[in-house]
Amino acid sequence: MSIKTKEQFDSFTKEFMASDAYRESIGFGICRVDRGQLDPQRVLQASFGLVNWRENHKSAAVLLSALKESGVALDPKASELVVDLDIGFINAALNAFAPFIDEAAGPKHQNVQVLLALAAIAEENGLDAGEYRAVFLFEDVAPQSVEAVYLKLHALSQGKAPLRSLDLSGAFGLLSNVAWVGNQPIELEWLRENEIELKLRGEYPAIDAVDKFPRYLQHVIPADNTRILDGSKVRMGAHLAPGTTVMPGASYINFNAGTTGPVMVEGRISSSAIVGSGSDVGGGASILGVLSGTNGNPVSIGKNTLLGANSVTGIPLGDGCIVDAGVAILEGTKVGVDAKSAEAIAAINPGFETAGSSPLVLKGVAFAGLHGVHFRQDSTTGQIVATRSKREVKLNEELH
């Protein structure tokens, strides 16, 4: 079928989307894959020029239709589809996209741009078998392929899916542990097999890292006002909201962790931890992750909260809190609160229970998620105490 007008495109996609062959995807994209030097069946990395996430369903329809037309069997029950692309697919898809080709530039019709780029590559060099793949995720279940893992990490890093919202079960098992030389992944076994030759010829590569995950900056372009002073500090799958700065001292942001607004990061945001707008993770401060010291509870830090240098936080904190430099607040830390402070904290945290003897001694977990709390160690007695912080707390509507 020849598609020449946008009306024809609409009819075409509407018809296909009503057919049994179509299923709505949660995410899709076309990627270039890096394969193992020794084992080409092993996909080491998937690079997406464009990631679609709960959007552009007509483009998804075009790609699925083109796959079908080029002979791919579309399994109606699979949670994901990962399939090699050939020139037949490209031509079929571009045929459907014909009315948009002239407009495809800059932010417009980027899925068409992807196909045009592929067509140009194919014309220049031919397509290497298995170098390009289409990836569709139909359900948010445990990913079944390296490509699916990368697509989900992209959705998180680009902020298209909220942190902690996706099923990444088994991702570590799918990804290969490789040597990263710039953006290129190399099998460790290949290095071993070629070590003697490479070393003696002076051709041994300069390896930046050995990891299953690539770095954020290998795949994601941050916002204009976001800074990452050392690319090794942010793993792919982290999300940095615009205006976030990651300093190179002791900082680190793991995958599925990050910021939801401008944050100064000089400490560690462990896996699943999230930090809110205007907060400051001081030099060497640690926000514990679900795998270490939080009883499996992911830690969220609110807005305008200050984690002092070398402090450690193992409980969620609300807005406008302060953890003093060097202070550790874990679920089990005993924290003293005098009557006046308890009252002031309760004034902005209606659920906070101040009944009982005064001064109170509460466990750290009793402060989970509270706003405007200042945790410090009394340097005359060594006691960890909580008072009402002097940082601004903007009360949310839902709070009262």
Add this chain to the structure above:
Amino acid sequence: MSIKTKEQFDSFTKEFMASDAYRESIGFGICRVDRGQLDPQRVLQASFGLVNWRENHKSAAVLLSALKESGVALDPKASELVVDLDIGFINAALNAFAPFIDEAAGPKHQNVQVLLALAAIAEENGLDAGEYRAVFLFEDVAPQSVEAVYLKLHALSQGKAPLRSLDLSGAFGLLSNVAWVGNQPIELEWLRENEIELKLRGEYPAIDAVDKFPRYLQHVIPADNTRILDGSKVRMGAHLAPGTTVMPGASYINFNAGTTGPVMVEGRISSSAIVGSGSDVGGGASILGVLSGTNGNPVSIGKNTLLGANSVTGIPLGDGCIVDAGVAILEGTKVGVDAKSAEAIAAINPGFETAGSSPLVLKGVAFAGLHGVHFRQDSTTGQIVATRSKREVKLNEELH
């Protein structure tokens, strides 16, 4: 005018320096600029082969004279001059420098070497319009250009101007936030516009960092006995005195901060902080910067002072102090001092006030700049206390 002898050179420069066209500069140099990939008007980086700072005024006169001769209007009121160079300028300047050309090698006549290098480049490839610029700073006021910022950062990093001595107001506003690929800055917007093509062709660059500032090692060659185990740890504009070692753990040295003698750095030296000879910034130790926790007072650390692992220092310290591992001393920290310790501290710090009840409890700020103080936390009571440290304090003449 043809200049053939050093006497003629002296007359020539003397005459020009007495003219209205000449003004004494505080710093000058010739740089190669990297311009925006999308916006060539935007200067992303300026690389100086040589930086002159309150020195080589005759060379400055030659360059200014050559600029004038090549048609540049010299504004007598501007705080700085940044101007594109052409072959006319190079020839005019080399004409004036003629008596020194044969001697220009190694450490001798480096401004002449710069011009000879430019002349060679021009002959080989021609000069790209706007690739090379002369930069003169006539006053130490807020810089007006990227080139002026870089010249000042160089003066700081090379130790030609003391840390904290230069006006860098507005520097953040002048510098562009770019992706650094090795020494090359790339506009983020250019990456966005080319992302699809670059990713699908496997040509997406390996980005080391995204920041406004380059790294120290991109522009500065350290002394033979200075070590920087990870280039990401030192920002351009920091100064490392010879013999300084920067370890790769939790260390970081910001611009306009650094060391004045051999220092072991395993922690953070925040912006405007300065550490003296023989001191040791332990693993993960934080010296707070003017933007965080010091009430805007820059922190200086004296000589032979030890900041223990994971300690935090928010007040200036003198010589021979110790802050124990894990201890935080901020302006407001209450510190206990017994009578004997107070006396011993006062013995080497004549201004230290020990009057009043004993044991004293003083705020951290009361110890600002004192020598020979050991801050520790009594592990039986939790109290932060100060005693006379056992580290050597060499009393300065001015102290008594």
Add this chain to the structure above:
Amino acid sequence: MSIKTKEQFDSFTKEFMASDAYRESIGFGICRVDRGQLDPQRVLQASFGLVNWRENHKSAAVLLSALKESGVALDPKASELVVDLDIGFINAALNAFAPFIDEAAGPKHQNVQVLLALAAIAEENGLDAGEYRAVFLFEDVAPQSVEAVYLKLHALSQGKAPLRSLDLSGAFGLLSNVAWVGNQPIELEWLRENEIELKLRGEYPAIDAVDKFPRYLQHVIPADNTRILDGSKVRMGAHLAPGTTVMPGASYINFNAGTTGPVMVEGRISSSAIVGSGSDVGGGASILGVLSGTNGNPVSIGKNTLLGANSVTGIPLGDGCIVDAGVAILEGTKVGVDAKSAEAIAAINPGFETAGSSPLVLKGVAFAGLHGVHFRQDSTTGQIVATRSKREVKLNEELH
């Protein structure tokens, strides 16, 4: 002599090993050396395709014999031998190895593979004088050459020699402090001499680090399940047992330090410190090195021990210990122990002395090497206390 069979090879090596010319080496290998750009006599780095350590003595005999045959004088008293290789040596050695040439591939006969690689390089390009060297260590004394230092660092990093077991006296004096550009070392003085040209031509190299030591990943291929998220974090000469993960936050592993089993490393393992299987060095945790705060005693950490985030440990710890987040335990730290805890600790540490008044207050050093101790700071009193940890301690046979 022509050697055609393995029997002839055995006779040949047996005879040579019985001669005066042969001495048993503790380590040997053939390396490619990087020499100074300005001073070619200065060896900046030695890259070994293969390291032999207390193994493959017949191969050593072949190489020594070939050296002798190619005219090298073998000093029977020298502690090490470092000598340039020529084509005569290669031919002599391959002649002796003839029966193994066809089998030399993969893990088999790797010394033969080294020689075959050299022969191929020689045929393609000729051998640059002094580019390849044979290195033999006959005694474990202070190394006399850069090549000997590298061979020992390799033996440590590859786990062929235990950490702390080798004499590295004077290594710092032998190694040159150089700029590392990927795997290439560059003399700082060469950079200075060429700075103007390189900067103005846009050819100034992107320097990763300035140090005497290379990074571990420049020379060592880790096990398949070992991860190093930032190559700058591990110095050559460190040993990472399989399964070790080094995160990029505040971690660092110095030379002659490392792990003896799978360890999660998010903190600092200083020179000479060793961490046992299943232990966790939390984010920003510091294990002090022999040069800082341990009275020169190297710190060993046992198995299944947890060092909390931003903790500091200056004493050796046994198995199943915990140092709480933010707590510092040094030799002189006063630690309280109540009677019940003292009893529980003594139950698994027969040497632990609990006699005397209760509660005890002991110095940190009294806990050196004990198993199952939990160090924490009582957050109501500020006291540092020790209790019996809840982590599993597997009692060793030798313990009871």
